Amino acid sequence: MASPYIILNREQWSSLRDSTPLTISDEELASLQGVNESISMTEVSEIYLPLSRLLNLHVGATQELYQASHTFLGTQDAKVPFILGIAGSVAVGKSTTARILQTLLSRWPNHPKVDLVTTDGFLYPNRVLEERGIMKRKGFPESYDLPRFIQFLSDVKSGVPEVSAPVYSHLFYDIVPDQWQTVRQPDILIVEGLNVLQPPRSRNSELIVSDFFDFSIYVDAKEEDIVQWYVERFKLLRQTAFSNPLSYFRRYASLTDEEAVEVATGIWEEINGINLKKNILPTRLRARLILEKGANHSVQRVKLRRL
Template sequence: MMDQLAPSRFSPYRIFPAAEWAKFRADAPLTLTADEVRRLRSIGDPVDLDEVARIYLAVSRLLYAHVEASQLLFGQRQSFLAEDSGQKTPFIIGIAGSVAVGKSTTARVLKELLARWPSSPKVDLITTDGFLYPNAVLQAEGLMQRKGFPESYDIGAILRFLSEIKAGVPRVEAPVYSHFYYDVVPGQKVTIDRPDILIFEGLNVLQVRDMPADGTAVPFVSDFFDHSIYIDADEADIKRWYIERFMRLRETAFRETGSFFHRYSQISPEEALTIAQGLWSNINEINLHANILPTRPRADLILRKGPDHLIEQVALRKL
C-alpha cells in the first residue's frame, strides 16, 4: 500500500519541511504576544512565539484564503439561484488527532490568529468533549472504558449542532464539558451566534462509517467541514507526551479535592506511572489505531510533530 505522506508524484499531498513552510507566512503580521501564546498552550506543549511565526501564521493565511474563496463561491451560487437571503454561511474547520498530541493548543492559537485578520472575523471554538454522553449514561451502557471512542459521543447532537451552525441559525447551544469533573456539566451550555468561522476540535471528527446498501443518505460530522486539519506525530512520542502530562497533572490539577482524578495524587509516583501506562495501552492506544489514525488521509492539512512537540513537516492536500 502506498504511503500517502511519502513524497511522491502519486501522493495527494504536497509535503513541506517546516523551514520551507515558514516562507508561506509572506507578510502576515505576528499579532500574538509571547504571554498570549503561553496562556493558549496546553500543559506540556512547548509552542512559543517562534513556532507561531514558523508554522501557524502560514496556516492562518492559508485558511483565510479558503474562507474568502468560500464566501465568494457562496455569493456566486446565490446569484446563480437568483436568491438574496443576505445570510452568510459559516466556514467550519475541523481539527482531529490523538489525545495529548496538541489539538487544543492548535485550535486556540488558530482561533486567535484568524480573529485578528484585518476584516476582524467572528471566530468561535467548540470541542467535541461536551457532546460525550454523561458519565451516568456511559456507566449504564458499560462504556466508561471506551470514553473518547465514537460510540461514547451523542453523534445525533453533534450533527444537529453543526447543521444549525451551517444554516446560519442564531444562538445555537452546545453542551459544556469539565475536565476537572471528567463529565458533562448538567444544564450548562455555551451559545454560538452566527460566527464567520467555527473551529470544531475532537478526536474522531474525521471519522466515517459504513454506508447503507440502499443508498440512504448518512451524514458524517466532516460533511459540514470546509477545511480539516490532522495533528500527527509518531506513536511513541504521543504515548510519552500522554504519560508526562498525566504525571504533571498529578502534581497540579489532580491535587484539588473535587477533581475526578484526585485519587491519583494520593498514590506513589511508581503506582501513578503504572496507571498512566495502562490507560494508554488499554484505552488511548486502541482508540488511536481503530478510530483516529485511519482518518488521517481524509484531512486537507496534516501537521506532523517531531519528538520535541514542534511541527517538523506539513502536508497540504493538492487541489
C-alpha cells in the same frame, strides 16, 4: 509513489508566511498552551502564521463562493460560518493548535469572529455510558451523541442565529447539567476533537461530521512520542487538576512518580492507544492538511492535499 499530498519541510512551509504579520503576544501564547507543551514564538511564526494565511485565503474564497451562489439564486440567506475541523490523538496537542489558530484567525479583518467548540460536549453523560457498559470507551466513536452533534453542525451551517452545545467539565469528567456554549453566527467555527474525521458508521448513514467542514487538519506524531507526552501530562496533573478535592481523578493526586508512570501507561495501553490505532489514525488521510510533529512538539513537516 504518487501522493495525494504536497509534502513540505519546515523551511519550505515557513517561507509561505509571506508578509503575514505576527499578531499574538508572548503573554497570549503562554495562556493558550497545554499543560506540558512549550510552543515558542518561532513555532508560531514558522508554522502557524503560514497556516493562518492559507486558511484566510480559503475563508475568503468560500465567502466569495457563497456570495456568487446567493447572487445566482437571488437570495439573501443568513451568514454561513466557515467550519474548520481539527483531529488527532489524545495528548498530541490539537487543543493548543485550535486555540492558537482561533487567536490568529480572529485578527484577520475579513473574519474577526472565530468560535471554538470541542467534541467533548457531545459525549454521552457518564450515566448513559455506564448504562451501556462503555465507560472505559469514552472518546471512542460510540461514546458520542452523534445525532445531536450532526444537528448542531447542521444548524450552524444553515445560519441559525443561535445554536447551543452542551458543556463538558474535565474536572468532573462529565457533561455539566444545564450549562451551554452558545454559538452566534461566527465567521469561522473551529471544531476540535478525536473523531471528527470519522467515516460513516454504517452504509445507511446519511451525514457525517466532516460533511460540514470547509477545511480539516490532522495533528500527527509518532505514537511513542504521544505516549511520552501523555505520561508527562498525567504526572503534572497530580499537582494541578487532580489535586482539586472535586476532581474525578482525585485518587491519582498522591501517586508517586513511579506509580503515576505505571497508571498512565496502563490507561494508554487499555484505552487511548487502542482508540488511536483503531479509530483515529485511520482517519488521518481524510484531512486536507497534516501537521507532523517531532519529539519536542515542534512541527517538522506539513502535508497539504492537492486540489
